[in-house]
Amino acid sequence: MSKFWSPLVRTLEPYVPGEQPKLDNLVKLNTNENPFGPSPRVIAAITAAVDDSLRLYPDPEADALKQALADYYQVNTDQVFVGNGSDEVLAHIFQALLQQDQPILYPDISYSFYPVYCGLYGIDSQVVPLTEHFAIDPADYQQPNGGVIFPNPNAPTGRCLPLSDVEAIVQANPERVVVVDEAYVDFGGETAIRLVDQYPNLLVTQTFSKSRSLAGLRVGFAIGHRDLIEALTRVKDSFNSYPLDKLAQVGAIAALEDTEYFEACRRTVIDERERVTAALAANGFEVLPSAANFVFARHPDHSGEELARALREKKIIVRHFNRPRISDYLRITIGTPEQNSQLLEGVAQLV
Numbered sequence: 001m002s003k004f005w006s007p008l009v010r011t012l013e014p015y016v017p018g019e020q021p022k023l024d025n026l027v028k029l030n031t032n033e034n035p036f037g038p039s040p041r042v043i044a045a046i047t048a049a050v051d052d053s054l055r056l057y058p059d060p061e062a063d064a065l066k067q068a069l070a071d072y073y074q075v076n077t078d079q080v081f082v083g084n085g086s087d088e089v090l091a092h093i094f095q096a097l098l099q100q101d102q103p104i105l106y107p108d109i110s111y112s113f114y115p116v117y118c119g120l121y122g123i124d125s126q127v128v129p130l131t132e133h134f135a136i137d138p139a140d141y142q143q144p145n146g147g148v149i150f151p152n153p154n155a156p157t158g159r160c161l162p163l164s165d166v167e168a169i170v171q172a173n174p175e176r177v178v179v180v181d182e183a184y185v186d187f188g189g190e191t192a193i194r195l196v197d198q199y200p201n202l203l204v205t206q207t208f209s210k211s212r213s214l215a216g217l218r219v220g221f222a223i224g225h226r227d228l229i230e231a232l233t234r235v236k237d238s239f240n241s242y243p244l245d246k247l248a249q250v251g252a253i254a255a256l257e258d259t260e261y262f263e264a265c266r267r268t269v270i271d272e273r274e275r276v277t278a279a280l281a282a283n284g285f286e287v288l289p290s291a292a293n294f295v296f297a298r299h300p301d302h303s304g305e306e307l308a309r310a311l312r313e314k315k316i317i318v319r320h321f322n323r324p325r326i327s328d329y330l331r332i333t334i335g336t337p338e339q340n341s342q343l344l345e346g347v348a349q350l351v
């Protein structure tokens with residue numbers, strides 16, 4: 001605390017990202033990164049773009065990337081917004097669309113950045129408890145609100161809502177924006193992007209950080225009605241005109257083009273998720289059904305804190321949230337087959 005801090009800064013409770021330990025030889029399964037590197041075509045495109053033109057500002061609208069996304073998802077370019085990671089896209093969404101006269105709704109167990117944005121932008125929220133099985137019940141989102149946001153698949157639970165349930169939430173709130181944060185959808189969910197032409201209040205966000213192995217490049221996007229996109233563009237152009245640098249723009253386009261590599265990576269992650277789930281269950285864990293690139297699990301005889309600490313001693317880092325309802329759970333990112341085997345060996349020695 002300092003006398004120089006603004007009143008707002010004094011009140012902030014910033015997001016705490018999963019740690020990025022600066023040690024080698026860790027089995028790092030704590031931040032849901034992809035265990036496989038980006039497509040070789042991404043590396044080639046970025047390498048080719050490193051030249052004198054870096055002295056110039058990049059395309060402020062990232063038009064080529066928007067066009068590539070529009071083609072990929074079969075929407076118009078004016079239905080696409082891109083930003084410096086979907087965290088930035090979400091921040092603009094909170095400020096541009098979720099700052100209304102009533103509290104917004106989001107699940108009690110979901111992405112912990114949502115309450116942080118509420119604090120930053122002075123938005124009231126009401127948390128909606130997940131069911132006892134950690135599912136989102138669409139009926140809970142029929143109460144008056146200033147907007148709705150939830151991840152699908154949800155994080156950190158991994159549970160996925162069928163598209164018909166997402167649609168029910170969108171239909172129940174025609175006067176409010178419903179944001180579906182699809183950071184993990186490529187690992188087993190069904191995207192709501194194909195509903196955006198039907199519902200002007202639906203906004204879908206996705207990221208290149210997880211399924212496209214580009215967390216370090218920082219590219220995220222939103223797709224929805226062009227009026228929603230225009231609101232985001234107004235905020236972006238009042239904040240930072242060039243959120244995506246030139247290398248990020250060309251890298252993201254190359255990632256979208258390499259569908260074969262993308263399919264192979266996500267297939268492996270999904271197969272490995274099923275193997276990890278079965279092996280954890282065989283060791284007595286309760287594992288929630290996951291449609292993401294992580295599993296959420298607890299053991300009836302060991303606390304989450306104890307397991308996370310013991311795994312860390314074996315140089316295996318997983319995420320533990322010391323929060324109500326989930327303090328006994330571990331969120332374990334699916335790694336390479338080798339990392340997953342190390343995890344499973346480590347776990348078998350502990351339980």
Ligand SMILES: *Cc1c(COP(=O)(O)O)cnc(C)c1O
Pocket residue numbers: 032084085086087088111151155181183206207208209215218219220
């Ligand atoms: C990882 C994640 C994001 C943010 O991803 P970016 O790296 O900022 O694109 C957004 N929402 C959820 C639920 C996530 O897990």
